[in-house]
Amino acid sequence: MSPSPRIKGWCPGAWRPMATGDGLLVRVRPPLGQLSREQTLALCDAAETFGSGLIELTSRANLQLRGVTDESWPLLMAFLVEHQLVSDDPDAERQPQLMLAPAWQVGDDTHTIASLLQARGSELATMPGKVGIAIDAGNAPVLGDSAADFRIERSTEGGLMVRPDGYAQGTAVNNTEAAVEQLIRLTHWFVNTGGWESGRMRRHTAPLPDWAPADTAPASHGEKLALGENREGMVVGLPFGRVAADTLREAVFPASGSQASISAVQVTPWRRLLLKDCDTLPAVDGLIRHNSDPRLSMDACPGAPFCEQASVATQPLAEKLSGWVEGTVHISGCSKGCARRAPADVCLVGQAGRFNVVVNGGADSTPIKTGFTESEALDVIKKLSESR
Ligand code: SF4
Secondary structure, three states: OOOOOOOOOOOOOOOOOOOEOOOEEEEEEEHHHHHHHHHHHHHHHHHHHHHHOEEEEEOOOEEEEEEEEEOOHHHHHHHEEEOOOOOOOOHHHHHOEEEOOOOOOOOHHHHHHHHHHOOHHHHHHOOOOOOOOEOOOOOOOOOOOOOEEEEEEEEEEOOOOEEEEEOOOOOEEEHHHHHHHHHHHHHHHHHOOOHHOOHHHHHHHOOOOOOOOOOOOOOOOOOOOOOEEEOEEEEOOOHHHHEEEHHHHHHOOOOOOOOOOOEEEEEEEOEEEEEEEOOOOOOOOOOOOOOOHHHHHHEEEOOOOOOOOOOOOOOOHHHHHHHOOOOOOEEOOOOOOOOOOOEEEEEEEEEOOOOEEEEEEEEOOOOEEEEEEEEHHHHHHHHHOOOO
């Protein structure tokens, strides 16, 4: 096991940026998980003007800018507020994060619940900063692998239900209003029964109250959005969750104007963006366009020099390893393993400037080999792949 990384216990925001290895990290929560085309272009401008020009899509479907300085941050915030990418009220960021099932449509249950919850946001209990809510009310839940403490989902019976994280079943509710009411009530129960000490719902051991029986099963999981054509537009992938601002700008508003029909960009927790009302897959370098691209089964955190806890660069190694390993690959700058919670077939973990190799495990699992340079690690992986 590698030495423990520092656990910060809070999530950065826009009003509360986090100092990282390459400057301040500023996280933007797209309202209802969607940015208009104009907002997307504004975010690209912001990344280039006030940051390093990189935009990251996180596993909780947030967008973040890197390389912001103490001097550029106030200007960035004024710009983000002007373009309604960030609320002018810093307290708004203290409300739990809402993650919506991607490909929602105006008026469907996911959109209706999210809108109701936005309107009643002040009625939610004040909870620890990492607590999140998944609104996953399509025909089948798709956010089951994404971190959330409370979920509104579709049940096996086709109705709505509310499920606390850590429970396989939840409570059936009659309609969208009842779902929101139940959720608000659950957040107060969580806090009143020691939720601040637990930190997250899955670690919360207080028994559920009588009015929230865990007796209704969620419907079988649906598939995450495939790349390519979708009934709402086109889905593209971001290599390891990152995209250069000029690449995203070109996808949303190409110089030729040929895809000017794109109306909005919906974020997902799967390193994929849904370009709404787009009728042609953008032919732009720097995006993943095909479901067979091996980078889709690889996870790599930002690594050095972007994260101050990393002693190795992860992204260049990830690019070099692309296609070498059949199965899942995780490259982690340290044992915290931010990029992937589940075990991977092969995991390379940075420690003191070298790589440790884990097989069938996560970044904090015991490695089978330790202390490799990047080229040595590549050799080890090659031999491992050949012996399988
Ligand atoms: S896993 Fe990567 S991003 Fe997370 S703390 Fe470690 S080096 Fe940083």
